[in-house]
Amino acid sequence: MTENNNLEKLVGLSKEKGLKLTPQRMVIFRILSECNQHVTVDQVYQKASAEYPMLSPATVYRNMEQMVDAGLLTRLDLGGSSMRYDTNLEEHHHFVCTECGKVSDLYLEDIQYKMDANRSQLGKAKINSLDLHLQGTCGECV
Amino acid sequence: MTENNNLEKLVGLSKEKGLKLTPQRMVIFRILSECNQHVTVDQVYQKASAEYPMLSPATVYRNMEQMVDAGLLTRLDLGGSSMRYDTNLEEHHHFVCTECGKVSDLYLEDIQYKMDANRSQLGKAKINSLDLHLQGTCGECV
DNA sequence: TGAGCAAATGCAAATGATTCTTATCTAGGT
């Protein structure tokens, strides 16, 4: 299944990056490959510590950051109180439901182009990242 | 001048909203009408406490939030460590320079329209706020 | 004008996410 592939991919990539395969890292990897995308550190920590009680939150924080550095995850600032991490590495944007908190992916191919048209306002500034914060009520919460 | 107009407007509106004209509130109003937009609470607190030394940070936090509730300010989450507050109430977006931290306003009239075209992905979800998060290097930092 | 009351304030302690410190441990190579 997809989960196993994801897990194997994570293990493989982490080996490449020189990350040691510690049991706590394995638990985190597995949780990530089973979880939905857009998790918070705390969500991962809760699940992981259930099966590995002596796990420290700092370890999860550290591991998630390392994975971002290694390119296995993307860090998302969706405006909430805590950061989220995305296993979907494709270029995309997000919609956050203010009722239930659900995060939906959005693929907006022409936003970049649209921006270019308005770039004049920025003079010689160079845009490095463009990301859209959409909030509202999702289909189930309407 | 513009500053005085802004100050008068703030005083007038706050009266309408039933906010008492305390000296600390007056200082905060004046600072806001003189400062550039996109200030942090701390920036306001620094300036304000210079002329009103017994001022408490909590008071500034509370006042800024009240002004947001009263529609005199907009709260901006620009991704930095602290919130920013905008005295510009027009619909607009922001570009943040990652070098110097400068925040520039951007007016993108057709983003909304462009979004509508892509709304299909969201099903019956209702978008309440759309805001664009742009980062890069500003004209002076290139 | 002044009493009364809700609103506002200052202070300090609480919060919550994240990071840092430090002593201890261990995975993986030799």
Place this chain on the structure above:
DNA sequence: ACCTAGATAAGAATCATTTGCATTTGCTCA
């Protein structure tokens, strides 16, 4: 089996923001 760089647990530290509470103060109305 042994060594060592890297990893961990535990908890202290940080930092922005919020909150509880005792006290003060604008403002309204008699």
